[in-house]
Amino acid sequence: MNGVKTVLLLGGLSALLLIAGEAWGGRDGLMMGLVLAGLMNFVGYFFSDKIALTMYRAQPVSETENPAVYRRIGPLVRNLAMQMGLPVPRLWVIPEAAPNAFATGRNPKHASVAVTAGLLELMDDRELEGVLAHELGHIRNRDILIQSVAATIGAAITMLARMAFFFGGRHDEDHRGNAFGMLFMLILAPIAALLIQMAISRTREYSADASAARFTGSPEGLIRALQKLEHYSKRIPMDASPATAHMFIIQPFSGQVLMRLFSTHPATEQRIARLRKLA
Numbered sequence: 001m002n003g004v005k006t007v008l009l010l011g012g013l014s015a016l017l018l019i020a021g022e023a024w025g026g027r028d029g030l031m032m033g034l035v036l037a038g039l040m041n042f043v044g045y046f047f048s049d050k051i052a053l054t055m056y057r058a059q060p061v062s063e064t065e066n067p068a069v070y071r072r073i074g075p076l077v078r079n080l081a082m083q084m085g086l087p088v089p090r091l092w093v094i095p096e097a098a099p100n101a102f103a104t105g106r107n108p109k110h111a112s113v114a115v116t117a118g119l120l121e122l123m124d125d126r127e128l129e130g131v132l133a134h135e136l137g138h139i140r141n142r143d144i145l146i147q148s149v150a151a152t153i154g155a156a157i158t159m160l161a162r163m164a165f166f167f168g169g170r171h172d173e174d175h176r177g178n179a180f181g182m183l184f185m186l187i188l189a190p191i192a193a194l195l196i197q198m199a200i201s202r203t204r205e206y207s208a209d210a211s212a213a214r215f216t217g218s219p220e221g222l223i224r225a226l227q228k229l230e231h232y233s234k235r236i237p238m239d240a241s242p243a244t245a246h247m248f249i250i251q252p253f254s255g256q257v258l259m260r261l262f263s264t265h266p267a268t269e270q271r272i273a274r275l276r277k278l279a
Contacts, residue, residue: 048148049104049112052244058092058114069093072120076129077113077136083215084140089113093120098238099229102247103135104148111139118236122228130212130222134249137211143204151244202266209271210278219275226250226275230268 018034061069073091081088089103092114099119105111113135123131138144213219229250240252251265 046106048152049106049110049144052102052104052148052151052247053092053112053114055241055244056094056096056114058094061091061093066093069120073115073128073132076125076132080129080133080136080215084136084211086136086139087111089136089139091115093117096238098236098252099123099232100238100240100248100250100252101131101135102147102244102249103138103144104151104247105139106145106148107142108139111144113139116238118232122232123225126221127225127228128221129216130219130225131249133212133216134208134222137208137215138204140211141204141207143208147204147247151247153243205266205271206274209275213275213278219278223272223275226268226272 059066061073063070063074070091077091078088086108089105089108089111090113092112094100094114094116096116097118099116099122101113101115101119103111103113113132115131119131120128138147209219209222212222216222233250233252238252240248245252246265250268
């Protein structure tokens with residue numbers, strides 16, 4: 001199912017780029033949109049994870065790079081990956097005070113898990129294990145490709161809207177700017193981005209939560225982690241892009257109305273209630 005959604009998202013991006021190109025530059029713009037669509041499909045599939053990690057200045061974690069962080073999370077991830085029958089993902093730390101985490105990649109063999117510095121400071125080992133198990137649950141459930149592709153598409157749509165606004169559309173025979181084309185893109189872009197975010201099913205969080213409870217042996221660690229994340233994410237806002245908000249374990253809180261509009265997470269209280277039923 002996630003594979004079908006990924007194809008639809010990439011197809012939707014292609015159609016949007018073609019429409020935008022035609023509205024912006026006529027036939028020449030249509031050809032440019034076709035080239036850009038092919039490029040974005042390639043980048044979205046093969047490099048969406050690297051784009052997300054670069055966006056948040058993620059630093060690699062290994063025995064030689066950030067060894068202190070590796071000693072904290074490396075053994076936990078190796079143990080969980082073995083239990084879930086997964087390759088050990090690459091590990092990253094984000095220099096960000098707000099507690100959060102996400103998984104990305106196109107498949108389990110090319111997966112990464114990133115945690116913020118704030119998460120490491122806030123969580124005890126049992127809670128950290130719950131968070132990491134949740135992220136590996138996304139990898140096991142193969143949610144990560146569609147999450148990563150959607151993030152790239154959301155960023156591309158935002159870029160198109162800005163370009164349409166600042167550079168305008170094609171000129172007709174009367175040398176008048178195609179104001180309708182500009183307005184169309186300005187209105188369509190946030191709506192299309194919202195629809196793409198809505199394509200990311202909220203049930204994926206429940207499934208990853210259930211996987212975490214199953215493979216850690218108890219939901220209590222993740223329950224405590226979610227309670228802390230809900231509280232501290234509001235106290236310590238995160239400068240996160242709405243295009244990537246769906247990737248995190250909990251919706252980043254930035255105080256922006258747009259971020260709340262793009263929410264793809266079920267309420268934390270509902271997630272905790274479901275976890276308690278698994279206890």
